[in-house]
Amino acid sequence: MRTMHRPLARSAILLALGAVSVLLAPAAQAQTPSVSVRGRIQTQFSTVSGDSTSAFNPHAQVTSSFEIRRLRIQADVRIGDNINLVIQPSFEMSALRMRDAYLRVILARNTTTSFGLTLGQEKQPMNRYELTSSNNLLSIERGVRLRGISSVDQNDLLVANGYISHDIGASADLNLMTNRFTLKAGMYNGAGESSNDVNNAKSYGGRATFTALLNAEQLPLLRLGASFMSRDRGVTTTANSTAFTPDSSHRSTAIGLEAEWGDFRPGLHVIADYATGKNLWMSAYRYGTGRDVGNVRPNTPDSAYATFSSLQVIAAWRVQFDDPTGTRLIKIIEPALRFDMTDPNTGLSNDNATTITPVLNVYFSQTTVMRAGLDLYSYKTADGASHSARAFRLSWQTNF
Numbered sequence: 001m002r003t004m005h006r007p008l009a010r011s012a013i014l015l016a017l018g019a020v021s022v023l024l025a026p027a028a029q030a031q032t033p034s035v036s037v038r039g040r041i042q043t044q045f046s047t048v049s050g051d052s053t054s055a056f057n058p059h060a061q062v063t064s065s066f067e068i069r070r071l072r073i074q075a076d077v078r079i080g081d082n083i084n085l086v087i088q089p090s091f092e093m094s095a096l097r098m099r100d101a102y103l104r105v106i107l108a109r110n111t112t113t114s115f116g117l118t119l120g121q122e123k124q125p126m127n128r129y130e131l132t133s134s135n136n137l138l139s140i141e142r143g144v145r146l147r148g149i150s151s152v153d154q155n156d157l158l159v160a161n162g163y164i165s166h167d168i169g170a171s172a173d174l175n176l177m178t179n180r181f182t183l184k185a186g187m188y189n190g191a192g193e194s195s196n197d198v199n200n201a202k203s204y205g206g207r208a209t210f211t212a213l214l215n216a217e218q219l220p221l222l223r224l225g226a227s228f229m230s231r232d233r234g235v236t237t238t239a240n241s242t243a244f245t246p247d248s249s250h251r252s253t254a255i256g257l258e259a260e261w262g263d264f265r266p267g268l269h270v271i272a273d274y275a276t277g278k279n280l281w282m283s284a285y286r287y288g289t290g291r292d293v294g295n296v297r298p299n300t301p302d303s304a305y306a307t308f309s310s311l312q313v314i315a316a317w318r319v320q321f322d323d324p325t326g327t328r329l330i331k332i333i334e335p336a337l338r339f340d341m342t343d344p345n346t347g348l349s350n351d352n353a354t355t356i357t358p359v360l361n362v363y364f365s366q367t368t369v370m371r372a373g374l375d376l377y378s379y380k381t382a383d384g385a386s387h388s389a390r391a392f393r394l395s396w397q398t399n400f
Contacts, residue, residue, distance in 0.1 A: 034078045040135055042070040042397035048147050050389040053381060061148045068092045069395065070134055072099065082106040098194050099166060114175045118186075121168045121194065125184045125207035126227040127273050128258040129312065130155065130164045136264050138271070138316045138336040139357045140373045140393050149389050151377060152353035153340050154275060154310040161279055162203065162294035163229045163254045166193040169202070180211040190232045192291040198234035198244040201251070205229035209258075220263060227256040233280070234295040236287055250296050252278035252305055266320045272313045279308035281345050306345035314338045316361070332363035353379040367399040 047064035050056025071092045077085040088100040102120025109115070123131055129142055143155035158164045171186030183206070189195065190203035209225035233250040237243045254277025262269035280286055280294060282304040287295040296304070316336035321328055336359040343352035359373035375391040 031080050036076045036078075038074045038076065038400060040070060040072050040397065040399040041068070042134070042395055043067070044069040044140070044393060044395045046145075046147075046391055046393045048149075048389065048391045050146075050149055051387045053387050056148050056389060058148075063147065065147075070397075074100070082109070112176065112178045116173050116175075118171045118173070119169075121166055122171070124164055124167050124188060124203070124229060125171065125186060125205055126229050126254070126256050127155075127158060127164050127275065128225060128260060129271050129273050129314065130158070132271065135367075135397070135399050138269075138314050138334070138361065139338040139359055140371050140395050141375075144340075144355055144375055144377055144391070146375070146377060146389055146391055149377070151355075151389075152342050152344050152351070152379065153355050153377075154273065154312045154342050157279060157308060157310060157342060157344060158254070158275060160288075160293055161252065161254070161277075162190060162192065162231045162233070163205075163275075163277070167191070167203065168195070182209050183207075190234070192293060195290075195292050198292070198295065199232070199246050199249050201232035201234070201249040203229065203231045207256075219265075221261065223260045225256075225258040227258070229254050229256075229277075231294060234287075235300070236295070236297055239297050242289070244295070245298075250300055250305075252280070254278065264318070266318050268315070268317055270313065270315045272311075274311050276307065276309045278305040279344050280304060281306040281308075306347055308342070308344050309346050310340070310342040312338065312340040312342075329364060330362055331365060332361075332369075334361040334363070335359070336361060350380040350382055350384050353377065365398075369397055371395040371397070 043066070045064070045066050049063065050058065069092060070090070072088055072090045074086065074088040079085070082105060084104045086100045086102055090097040090099050098121065100122055102118050102122045104116050104118040106114055106116045144151040144153045167188035167190065169186055169188030171184055173182065173184040175182050185204070185206035187202050187204045189197035190201065191197050205228050207225060207227035209223060211220045211223050213222035215221045230251060230253045233252065234244040235248040235250065237245055254275060257274045259272045260270065280296065285297050285300040285304045287297055314336060316334050318332060318334045320332045321330065323331060338355070338357040338359070340355040341352065345351055356376045357373050359371055361369055361371045363369045373393050375393070376388065377390065378386065378388045380386055
């Protein structure tokens with residue numbers, strides 16, 4: 001009897017395994033990674049001219065240059081419906097860097113709400129223009145980038161203090177009302193891009209955004225937001241040391257308010273960011289190497305931190321031409337204007353600066369654009385004298 005039942009038992013097992021494989025096939029198929037690869041290249045020519053102050057010496061530096069401003073490849077990996085992986089290395093000017101490198105898992109979701117957790121390297125959740133992709137920067141640069149001049153502007157000040165840009169950590173996001181209301185909060189090393197933490201303290205912050213108005217096509221028209229960052233600043237063991245005290249840190253904070261009208265589509269588009277908080281303005285107490293910026297030397301006094309205030313507004317008007325045959329050379333023309341007014345220390349006079357940047361963006365396709373802009377930078381020296389500097393930029397870029 002036993003020998004008669006063995007083939008039956010073996011057949012039953014094979015049938016059971018077959019049934020299980022059939023049931024699990026859709027689930028296994030759903031977990032197969034879906035990979036898409038994107039990339040961008042931005043080539044830029046810039047020339048800088050300044051005034052006769054010691055802040056700029058045209059005879060001691062290169063004032064014009066071509067450069068590969070950005071050269072990046074991005075892999076977006078989707079595993080099922082709830083797992084997303086992003087890897088973005090950067091290769092510009094022979095400098096290999098890792099930009100975005102994170103894994104996001106959606107832990108809960110329904111038709112109007114989702115809750116996710118992200119671990120890895122991403123941008124800290126502050127400043128709308130900083131979080132806008134470099135594919136779409138209306139002013140060519142987020143900051144000023146004047147060779148030979150230590151410029152004062154919103155983006156450079158926030159980066160120098162470690163409030164924005166890439167860092168390694170973890171964040172949680174909550175999306176409500178079909179993404180009209182979003183909350184994001186994160187904790188980060190505070191050491192900057194691709195850097196291990198230098199102490200046991202962590203930076204943390206959060207951002208809330210709300211789509212207040214939709215247009216007739218139910219696309220975002222007016223978006224508002226607010227953000228907060230608390231930056232831990234590692235303290236070196238001695239004034240000239242590159243080692244840090246693990247359990248010692250200073251801490252400073254910044255808040256941001258933001259608004260965006262329109263989007264990257266025909267018509268008016270405005271992005272505005274206001275930021276205020278504490279700025280490490282005394283250079284004698286700063287410590288920074290590479291991308292690990294904003295840390296401090298021992299015995300840094302409270303007076304080394306000043307209250308800063310900054311407003312940046314970028315406005316553009318996009319004109320998209322009809323092209324039924326697809327043969328038109330110029331698809332879109334988009335003039336833009338940026339205004340940046342930054343005061344690094346509201347308790348002092350004659351240290352604020354203003355940047356005005358007119359730009360013309362000419363699109364030869366939806367993703368191939370030539371941008372020409374002129375940064376007009378004005379500032380004052382300690383004696384109250386007004387000065388200025390200029391930078392002309394021509395940028396070619398394409399994305400795929």
